[in-house]
Amino acid sequence: MAKVGYIFKANYDDTFDANKAWMQQYGCVHIVEEAVEQEILRPQWKQLIASLERGDEIVVAKFSNAVRGIRELAAFIELCRIKVVRIISIQDGIDTRGKLFPETTVAQVLEMVGALPEETAALRKVSAHIINLQLNIKSPQEKKRSGSRQERNKNIVDMYNNGHSLDDILAVSGFKSRSSVFRILNKFNVKLNRGNFSGPLGKRKQNEKDDSVKE
Incomplete structure (x- = not known):
């Protein structure tokens, strides 16, 4: 027992x-x-x-x-x-x-x-x-990380609105894919004006050239 x-x-x-x-x-x-x-x-x-x-x-x-x-x-x-x-x-x-x-x-x-x-x-x-x-209530480290994300998102929006290319934005943001950049732009309701594209990049076809979407 x-x-x-x-x-x-x-x-x-x-x-x-x-x-x-x-x-x-x-x-x-x-x-x-x-x-x-x-x-x-x-x-x-x-x-x-x-x-x-x-x-x-x-x-x-x-x-x-x-x-x-x-x-x-x-x-x-x-x-x-x-x-x-x-x-x-x-x-x-x-x-x-x-x-x-x-x-x-x-x-x-x-x-x-x-x-x-x-x-x-x-x-x-x-x-x-x-x-x-x-x-x-976030710790200083968490606040710093959150602030960094907010600053990054703001830079992406500002650079896009000021006419910078997606390659330039990728280099500054640290993202590896264009779809991540477009996700942020869509989140902040930014009007997309790069060629005929108006949303996140989809999967490319095998015969599609890298320059099919113009910056």
């Missing part, structure tokens, strides 16, 4: 190290650490629940750290009841065998259940905010 732990690595959680140390000292053979990016799907939590066997013990940092609402809590408790799995919640002071936290009262358990929706909602809000910042 195995003892396993689970911690969702919430941002700004100053209890993470203490909870992990508690689980290790208790004898957990494995401690699952769910990344903040997986707050919605919780794939490792689902795998852990599915792998529980009769007589196992699962230790969570806190119920609001493990489940995402009252329904999930009820389903989790029912599953553990059926599989005869012992549940220990460190911060809630709950042990379904009633041995580790004898001082915990019924009133405190009910208070935990009542506060669960608010705590899980706050956890989701913070996690979503952090992910949003990670996606939308």
